[in-house]
Amino acid sequence: MTEQLATLGQLLDGAGTQWRAFDIGRHITKFEKKQFNAIEQAQIPYPYPLAGHAWIAIQFWDSAASKEPYVWFLKFPVDEQSKLVCASRDHFANMVIEALGNDLTGEQADGKLDNNPYVFTPNANKLAAFNAQLKVLLRQPASEYYEYSQLYFSGKLGFDNWQSVAVQGIADFALRLDDDANLSNLQKAWPYLPPEVLQPLSAMLEHVQIPASLSEQLLEHAETAIEHKDTLSLICALRAMSKSQAKGLTAKLVDEVLVSEIATDSDVLLTIAGRCFTLLEDPERLHLFMDNCAHHQVIDELFPSIFADLVAIPSIRPHLLGLLRKENRSEKLARAIGRLFS
Structure with a gap:
């Protein structure tokens, strides 16, 4: 990998990874690679800035390895025209190279960027929705909480018995409306859902x-x-x-x-x-x-x-x-x- 890197895309490509980029500041929206490359080179404005920043999730994995994909949640400032401040992106890329070198997916990568100033942790609802969406994209089974949430939305538990329904289960359900009877069950359930379920559910459906x-x-x-x-x-x-x-x-x-x-x-x-x-x-x-x-x-x-x-x-x-x-x-x-x- 060369020391002079223009973009995060080049950094990830140079490390031999497969990757996807998303905006997660507003809706969770997958970027086309061509669009993301243009954003990184400040050729076009960041389309969904929030609070003066671009809020980006990058999922990447070593195509030769069987480990779960890695995810970076990154927050970079944008300028008055909403274009990425490239100096911040360059600073992050250099910190990654210093910490990890060319091996972005090896065991030594775990925890190395935890205190990085450009790394952030999304709120619980956003994180659950993102995890649920990745599982769908990767054609992987939903989380262990999914079946219980399906049972809840079927009405068989009683809609007042929501206390054991996990946020991740609600996210998995919302991101899989095409599965089984999920959509029809949700339509039947909606008028009876308590606020404690309706609020996180709507926070998931805003990405669907x-x-x-x-x-x-x-x-x-x-x-x-x-x-x-x-x-x-x-x-x-x-x-x-x-x-x-x-x-x-x-x-x-x-x-x-x-x-x-x-x-x-x-x-x-x-x-x-x-x-x-x-x-x-x-x-x-x-x-x-x-x-x-x-x-x-x-x-x-x-x-x-x-x-x-x-x-x-x-x-x-x-x-x-x-x-x-x-x-x-x-x-x-x-x-x-x-x-x-x-």
């Missing part, structure tokens, strides 16, 4: 392209939740539908939320910005969304924090900057924008 049939059902539940101002149920539906195959149904729900009586609820607005952000690529919907953020009256920092979050996303940035120049803005929105620059 759920089928239209489930989205249709969740839309109905969400519309009832809007009517009753049940923000918890609404947020769970928004999260579960955020990566749906039926994008039009998710858009319909977001549009209904934005003209509802809970349109300025902070948790609802943060969920739309964090999970349904691709729908804000529509300039008119984005205008209405930011107007609702401006009308929120409880958290002073809500508008500037959501603005900063969305303006970093390359697909939304031009529309949000266009809103700064738009004339038909409400007084509240004009003032909120003005405060960004005061």
